[in-house]
Amino acid sequence: MKIKLLMFFLMICFSSYSQINSSFIKHLVLYDLNTEHNSYLNSFSDSTNIDSLDYFKLKFYLLHNKYDTFLDNVSVNPDVLNDSSLLDYSTGHLLKWSISKTKSLIKIDSLFGMNYLNNSLIKKSLLLVEDKTLSADFLPSSLRTHFDEFEKTRNKKAWVGGALATLLPGAGKLYIGRGKSFLGSFMVNIFYGATAYESIHQFGIRNTYSILTTGVFSAFYLSNIYGTIFDLKRIKIEKKKHFLYEVADYQSSGVYLY
Amino acid sequence: MNRFKLILFCFVFLVELKAQSFLTDSILSNSFEEYHFDKYKVRSVLNFKERSIWNKMNPFSYVSVGLMFVYQRFISQQLGSECAFETTCSEHAKRAVEHYGILKGSLIGFYQLQSCTAKTGYDYPNQSINDEGEIINPVELNED
Numbered sequence: 228m229k230i231k232l233l234m235f236f237l238m239i240c241f242s243s244y245s246q247i248n249s250s251f252i253k254h255l256v257l258y259d260l261n262t263e264h265n266s267y268l269n270s271f272s273d274s275t276n277i278d279s280l281d282y283f284k285l286k287f288y289l290l291h292n293k294y295d296t297f298l299d300n301v302s303v304n305p306d307v308l309n310d311s312s313l314l315d316y317s318t319g320h321l322l323k324w325s326i327s328k329t330k331s332l333i334k335i336d337s338l339f340g341m342n343y344l345n346n347s348l349i350k351k352s353l354l355l356v357e358d359k360t361l362s363a364d365f366l367p368s369s370l371r372t373h374f375d376e377f378e379k380t381r382n383k384k385a386w387v388g389g390a391l392a393t394l395l396p397g398a399g400k401l402y403i404g405r406g407k408s409f410l411g412s413f414m415v416n417i418f419y420g421a422t423a424y425e426s427i428h429q430f431g432i433r434n435t436y437s438i439l440t441t442g443v444f445s446a447f448y449l450s451n452i453y454g455t456i457f458d459l460k461r462i463k464i465e466k467k468k469h470f471l472y473e474v475a476d477y478q479s480s481g482v483y484l485y
Numbered sequence: 486m487n488r489f490k491l492i493l494f495c496f497v498f499l500v501e502l503k504a505q506s507f508l509t510d511s512i513l514s515n516s517f518e519e520y521h522f523d524k525y526k527v528r529s530v531l532n533f534k535e536r537s538i539w540n541k542m543n544p545f546s547y548v549s550v551g552l553m554f555v556y557q558r559f560i561s562q563q564l565g566s567e568c569a570f571e572t573t574c575s576e577h578a579k580r581a582v583e584h585y586g587i588l589k590g591s592l593i594g595f596y597q598l599q600s601c602t603a604k605t606g607y608d609y610p611n612q613s614i615n616d617e618g619e620i621i622n623p624v625e626l627n628e629d
Contacts, residue, residue: 410602
């Protein structure tokens with residue numbers, strides 16, 4: 228009987244020793260003791276069968292923006308996908324970092340988890356930016372403004388921008404939404420155009436100075452057309468990212484990791 | 486004879502610029518030991534690793550990027566101008582030529598040159614502005 232009692236107490240001692248102290252981890256996070264935090268988690272050997280070890284390790288990766296490691300480990304430990312606040316936090320932060328990685332997490336959740344992210348705002352928003360036919364009614368009003376801005380840019384045509392830039396240097400910038408640099412572009416083209424015209428008028432087309440000024444003007448003029456088309460592509464990506472960033476911010480606001 | 490004089494002039498000019506650059510650095514470091522100043526960033530020379538064999542063999546790419554390098558190394562430092570973009574016009578043009586080839590790259594470079602005004606930053610969202618208030622302008626279009 229005594230031996231059994233002793234065994235019982237010993238078991239309790241071992242089991243309490245092998246559990247992770249979440250309050251201690253909160254303390255480490257609060258005081259920004261990253262090295263100690265990492266050492267503490269690694270002090271438990273891999274052979275120790277502690278359910279929460281992987282969970283806390285995943286939280287550690289998220290806290291330190293090690294998203295690749297987080298994704299690698301989350302597919303191995305799908306149990307952590309049952310924590311909805313962890314999913315909200317991780318998708319919100321992942322989206323700010325990489326769109327494709329967020330999609331991977333949603334896929335992992337649908338395959339191994341409870342498919343919690345299927346109806347999330349982030350998944351709907353990701354679908355919304357890819358499919359023009361979808362309605363944006365589900366978006367809250369604060370996000371609606373950003374989406375309208377993105378949609379306005381999405382409908383802009385590259386050839387219209389190019390044509391405007393051809394007719395009036397800099398006008399393409401006004402169309403694509405880079406209005407503040409219109410004047411710079413316009414003045415540069417007018418100045419070099421006038422110089423080229425004047426040099427041809429004065430010295431003829433075969434003069435070295437005329438060739439040089441015409442060459443410079445042509446470079447600026449053509450770059451104004453091509454650059455407008457190229458910049459529109461960039462703006463579309465920029466607006467899309469901006470909208471998704473706001474969605475991620477909205478999703479992860481008020482959600483804490485610890 | 487005139488050609489020889491011209492080459493000599495260019496050579497002396499470049500040496501003078503280089504010497505001036507060294508002199509400024511040494512004067513600053515000797516006179517103000519506590520004063521820390523940021524040295525100019527190290528410029529890359531050429532990088533056509535990921536480009537096709539045509540781009541690797543195209544002499545115009547080498548000439549244009551080489552000229553840009555000379556400009557950065559000897560002239561740009563003397564100007565000391567502040568740029569609205571994170572990657573300066575010359576560096577951006579150089580990377581664009583490396584990435585897109587001589588034609589597209591030059592056009593992208595010239596486009597940035599004519600887009601650089603004091604108010605350009607207002608056209609960009611907050612995510613595209615770095616901590617120093619400069620516009621983040623990567624050459625590649627990254628959708629991710």
